[in-house]
Amino acid sequence: MSIELFGLKGIPLVKEGDNIADLILNALKEQGETLQHGDIILVAETLVSKSEGNVIKLGDILPSEDAILIAKKSKKDSKLVEAIIQEAREVVEVGPDFVITETKQGFVCANSGIDESNVGDGLATPVPENADLSAKKIREQLEKETGEELAVIVTDTQGRAFRVGAVGVALGCSGIDPLWKRKGEKDLYGRELQTTEVATADELAASASLIQGQADEGLPVVIIRGFSAFDTLRNEDSDIHPLLRPKEFDVFRN
């Protein structure tokens, strides 16, 4: 069994109103590639937020008293902290050099996922308003124009508890279930599996991150071809929620 990952060259710097599916199709054409059944298209969230005009002008923000306090504690800019608070449902932890929140969308991550890389000076991109819907729109257009069954995952890079370093994670998912429930399947010795739920969309996002990089690679779209569980996980109505652990079940928040 083998899987191929490749980055799309020639995706331009995206601006508000750009159609990401069009950009992907054009880049594929220039690369002499066409999409195939089961291809998974991973799109960096910055691309999505910028195309949706979801960009924060930090200079325009008036920090609240809360933001000023948290800015002092976290040694972050108070305007950025106000933006973080506005994107959050709850502030989970504040420490020197970090603010961890639960975003409006339910992601627990640093800085509400607000990113100051790969966007113009004085600007920042929050996570997409509804990355599932963004993924769905891209997938539906790509499927319509190619006639193939595909999946689209909107990706971010986030830190973790207990381990150092950021990894690629999925923010939105369309076309396949993000969680592979394998309960009842057997191991090599015929015993029932213990690890029965695999966060497949996060593993796909982590894989894509090896190519997307974090710097000036300019490869924000990656295609994963040959993932053998595509048909098993196919779901036209999927979204990211199976990967989000509700607060009441999260031992590290209670």
Added chain:
Amino acid sequence: MSIELFGLKGIPLVKEGDNIADLILNALKEQGETLQHGDIILVAETLVSKSEGNVIKLGDILPSEDAILIAKKSKKDSKLVEAIIQEAREVVEVGPDFVITETKQGFVCANSGIDESNVGDGLATPVPENADLSAKKIREQLEKETGEELAVIVTDTQGRAFRVGAVGVALGCSGIDPLWKRKGEKDLYGRELQTTEVATADELAASASLIQGQADEGLPVVIIRGFSAFDTLRNEDSDIHPLLRPKEFDVFRN
């Protein structure tokens, strides 16, 4: 830029004393493949523990009073809990259906990483005693016999805080740095990067997990070919420790 991942067919059920590098070389030969400069070889930890005779016979274990108490609280078998305690430096959290510990090696994970899948009945495999050393031995033999610069990563599948579902992670690493420090590099707009530390070994392990699977796939060894940062990260003395966040810096443990 493209990356290829492929699983090695024909790796047999491993027993104590088996030489994993030999098994890999034989399987490659049967597949008509040879290793190339920069190939990263990902080996499932169960394979390593079994070859090292590092297998727990659950029936032989006499549970301590602590184990009996934790077993009641976590609804787990008291012999398994005793094994979990013996592999742990500290019990981090106990709840209905889970015991999270810091292992002797410094990994914070469920059940001290003890795995009851893909091992004979009544047996369980802990994480390898020293997965860095296991990876190093495999790498050195593979490099010697092929003449190529390679990396070996010992992988596991673990759950996470905040997100549902397990993902592939690295337990041991040899030949490349597990953490990619990118401080000072620039983004597409020439601004200094924010996310400056990427847990590359974990992203590689998550990628391999897409092929290794969790069930009866029988593909515990995966080769990743074409990872462009191999030369940048090349380090003959690397180990996993850069990925382990010390307790005193972990906000979710204090």
